[in-house]
Structure formats: C-alpha cells, structure tokens
Amino acid sequence: MSLVNPYSSQSLPQMASTSNSATSSTSTVQTNTTSSTSTGNPFLDGIRLPEESNIPEANDQMLKQEDFFALLSQQLSMQDPFKPVDNDQMIAQMASFSTVDGIANLNDEILNLNSVMSSSQALQASSLVGRKVLIPSDTGAIGAGNPEISGVVSTPESIDTITIRIEDESGQLIKTYDIDGSAGGNVDVSWDGLDKNGEPVAEGNYAIKASGKVDGQSQDLPVSTYAHVTSVSLGTAATGAILNLRGIGGIKLTDVLAVSES
Template identity: 30%
Template sequence: MVEISPTSSYYSNSVSDNKKGNEGGVLAQQDFLTLLTTQLRNQDPLSPMENAEFLGQMAQFSTVEGIDRVNATLGQMSAAANNNSSHIAMAANLLGHSVLVPGNTARPDAEGNIHGAVELPSRASDVVVTYSNVETGETLHSQSHGIQSQGLFGFTWDNVPDSIVENRDKVRITVTAKTDEGNLMLDPSVYAKVTSAIGGPSSPNIVLQVEDYGALDTLEVTAFR
C-alpha cells in the first residue's frame, strides 16, 4: 500500500477528489499515479523512498489491476457460455418441429397438414390460397378466406390427400389478395421441418438445417410449430 504523510494538505485534497471520482472507493490507475506523485513530493529528503519500495508498490498495483482484468474476462466468457447453452437448448427443442421460412413450397407435417403465413400490406376483401403440384402445376386445392385485416395472416390445408401425405410430396403455394388497389400476388412463408442443428466454438449461434431450405440461424427463427 502507498504510505503518505497525513500532514500533507495536497494528500488530503487528492484523496477527497479521488473519492468523488470513484464512488466505490476503488483506486484506478490515474488515482494511483496521483497519490504516488504526492508521496514523492512529500517524502523526507533525508530518507527518500528506496527503489525497491517504489518498485514493490508498482508491482502490487499491477497485480491488482491484472486480477481485475482476468475477472472481467472470465465474466465475459461465462456470459458467452450461458448464451451458447441457451442456443443449444433452443436448437434441441426445435429438432423434429417446423419453423416458419420464406418460401412457396411445403410438405405435409406429421399430422398430414400444410401450414403457412403471409403478410397482407392492406385490408383485403378476399385472400385466396392455392395449392398445386410442383411438377405439373395441377391445382390440388384452393381456399377462399374472405375479408382479412392488414398484417400477418396464417393459413392451413388440413385433410391433405393420403397419397401426398404418405410420400410427403412438395406442394407449391400461391396467395392472391383482393384489395382496393386490385389483385395482389403475395410471397408467402411456409412451415418447414428442422432436420438437424450445427454449431461450434467459433460461433456463438446455432445453425438449423431446414428441409428444402438449407441453413437458418436460430436468431432468424420468428415462429415454429
């Protein structure tokens, strides 16, 4: 510890200023240098500070400062580890489920249904969702959902034919909205199955592998079933 004569008014003022600048009472590097300079100015000229004592005080402060930096680094590592663990848990929970991805092709889920959603830019007097064969373009099913408000609109085709469900055939989806501006062709999003998850120490995030759509970062997941 730095020892300074209590009779020094400069010392008293410096300590007072340091307490104001550091409410926690912890000396920072600038505070240490200020106090050390005060000590040197007020030392007994007949018995000056020994070099060993001076170096010892410098080493002591450097050690304390180094410990603080190590603690801060460990805190950051711990936070990163916790964050990574939460992403792994999320990815594990999503395996076998379906996530919402932008796209116009979908497959039946385990219950034999096809789900999706579309963002309506304005109120629509009718929203028509059409399902067709990906290869031939043949219309398989069509739904008229009537009046819908602006915003995200979800749709479902249940009772998909057994032949499509058994083979998990891909179905193309088109969405048309009738608005005051006319008929609008909209880009839908569909629910697609999560088949696996990939992660590693070089990245804090977990990447999902989604059937038919490839890689998707967990941070990009907005909805799942």
Template identity: 30%
Template sequence: MDFMTTQSTSPSVQSNSMGANTSSSQTSPAINSDFETFLKMLTTQMQNQDPLEPTDSTEFTAQLAQFSAVEQQVLTNETLATVSAQLASLSSTSMAGWIGMEARVAGLAHFDGATPVELYPMANEAADDAYLIVKDENGDEVDRVKIDPSAETVTWDGLDENGQPFPEGNYVFQTQSMAEGKELDTVLAETYTRINEAQASTGGMVLIGEGGAKYLSVDIVGLREPAKVES
C-alpha cells in the same frame, strides 16, 4: 381439386470455454515475448544510432505506440473470439431443446405426397380476394387456389388438376391478397413443421425440419408441443 378452408383457432460449452482459455494463455506469453524482443531491438537501435544525427525521440515514441496498439488489437480480437464461441455454445445448447418440437415457420414446408398441409395464409385484412400460391423447390409455380381471405387457416390437399398428388418434396407457400381486382401484397404463408435437428453455421443456428427443410432460428415465429397421437 378439393381445397378446404377452416376457421381455427453441456459438454460443448465446457470444451469451448477450456479451448478459449488455453488459446488466451498461450497467446499472452507470445505477446509478452514479442514485446520484450521489440524493446531489445529498440534499445539496440538507440545504442547504435549516429551520435551526430540521433534519431528523433518522437520516432521511438511512435514505434512504441504502434506496437502497443497492435498488442491491444490482438487481445481485443481474442476476447471477441472467446465471447463468440461461448455464445455459439449457449445457442447450440438452447436450440437442442427445440428438437422434437413443432416450429411455426414462414414459406417453406414439406409435403409427403399424401398428407394435406395446414397453413396460416396471413392474408391482408383489406383483401376481398386471396390466392394460395404453391411453388416447387425450383421456384416454379405448380398450383394456385382461391381461398377465403378471412380464413385463419387453410388446408392444401396436395392434388393437381387431375386429382393426382404432387410429388413428395419441399414447397414454398405464398398468399396473394387482392382488393377490387388489384394486388395488395404477396406474403409467405406460415405452417408448423417438426424440428428434427439443430446445426451451427456461420449465419447462426440452422434448424432442420421435415424433409430436410432448413430454417434459421430467427425465422421461427412460434413453437409448440407436438400433438399426441392416440393409440
């Protein structure tokens, strides 16, 4: 297998905001109506209590305090929901600017079946040996290549032991660092991938790279303009 190492060098916001304001304006009258109903019920209860065994005033106070606490909790939840929606809209807008850029990500990268993959191995500085480990989407190791631990970048040619290219797909790249025959650590190698799409999810913004590889925005460690292809 040929393995080379090289030294290197918003409409949505407005819509969500309007929706949140509408929800808040609709809920406030509902809370006020419920509070008025509660006061009427409380007044009726006081008017119809047994005069010989009147209800302790502290019980009325406790009921009023409980209702007030519920009211405040509802309003707090509405405020948090509004803020969350606005932040999500802002994140979506900012992530949209990443589409078409090349993001530096750890581990997962797409191999098109022909083009070698350039990687940043991130080997341990104390290593005297290092290996690039390649795993398929099922987590099975499909390739292991010895690399220079001091190399800033390495290129995986994507060829098996018979010189045939591995199938097109997403692969996970790891770097195992060794010193005096003992493993120091195994970390995810990094590479650049073009961002084709940004999606909102419950876990945050998800960026879609080449081959449908998915990355959380917090996994992006670098961003650069794509290289211009000369005609």
C-alpha cells in the same frame, strides 16, 4: 644400332606406383565412407539413431511484440548520439507496440467468446427439436409425419378474399381455394394435403401461393410456412445455430419468425 630410351625402365615403375597409390587412396575413402554409414551388423544398423534432417523449420511471417522491441533496440543503437530520439517519440512508439499486442490478444479473446456463444446458442436451440417454427418460405413438406402444410399470409391491409394456389416442385397447379382476409395483417392458412379431386398427394415439397386485390389490383402476397425441427447443428460464429427442418433442410436460428406449440 639400336635406339634404347635410358629412362624407360625408371619411368614405368613410377607411373604404376602412382596409379596404385591413387587406387589405394580411393579404396580407403570408400571404406571410411562405408564404415561411417554402416557397421556391417544388421542389428546395430537397425537401432542406430537416424541422421538429423537439414530441412529448415517454417518461418513465421507474423511480427510479434518481441520483434517490435528488437526493432526499437536496433533503432536506439543506430541513432545519432548528438541527435537522440525524443522521449515523447519513444514513448509513442512503445505505446504503439503495446496497442498492437493488445489488439492481437483481444482478437483471440473474441474468437474464444464466439465459440462459447455458438455452443450456448446451439444448446438453447435444442429445445426447439420436435416443435414447429415459422420460416420465411412458401414451401412446405408433405410426408408420413406431415400430412398437411400450414402457414401465414401477410397482407398490407384488409382483403375480402385471398386466393390460395398449391403448386408442386415443378410448378404444376395442384389445388386452388379461397380464404377470408378481411381481418388483415397476418392471416392463417392451411392445406390438408389433398388435390382438387380430394385424393392425397404424393410425398414431397409443395408451395403455397397467395394473391388478392390491393387497391383494386391483383397482387401476390408473401407467405410463410411452418416446418418441424428435427435436429440442431452447432454452425459457425458467422451463422450461429442451424435448425434442420424435416423435408426442407437447414435454416439459421436468426431467420425463424415464430415458434408454434406443436
């Protein structure tokens, strides 16, 4: 006696049919997806418009006048009809909004004005190219175009003898000599670029140090030196025009103490 499932012959075909249907549906979806992204023609696929990007635009975090008025409108729409906003308070708020907007516009105008002033200042400073300016530094440059260094020693009072020391960049003493300081005030000083043996020194930066007796005690005196202006840089609104000095570097135009004839 054999056991036979009477429903086996009916169940298997149904499962196969279901499987085939699912496969067909998946194939149809894949075909539709492929057709939506590609036409199969390389030329048409190359000239089709790109899909739109979903990247959100950058959000400006700065509040503008439109934002303030939107807040005011929201406030008016949400107010208690039995206790409306006082007229004076509303006018004060609108005045505040106008003030904020005016300050923002004023800042923009000031920035534009600073740019114009910087350009004008650099144009005026360009007339100093090729001339000498006195700078608050005791260091000068010796080179092919600068065979000597000149400057000014500032004294608080009349000093009979001012001792001048010439030092190189490493602080080594190159030469020592005395000048007359009896006139007091600003005393001119110059160095011919020769060492203590009368030989020309190598090109480079050298410092002029000055000292003298003030009230019976030896004291270091401030020294300013002249430098050649080779070019002018525009700079920024904070620094203004920058004078580029031969062998020295850049210095702000506002730091110049005096201008020499040559």
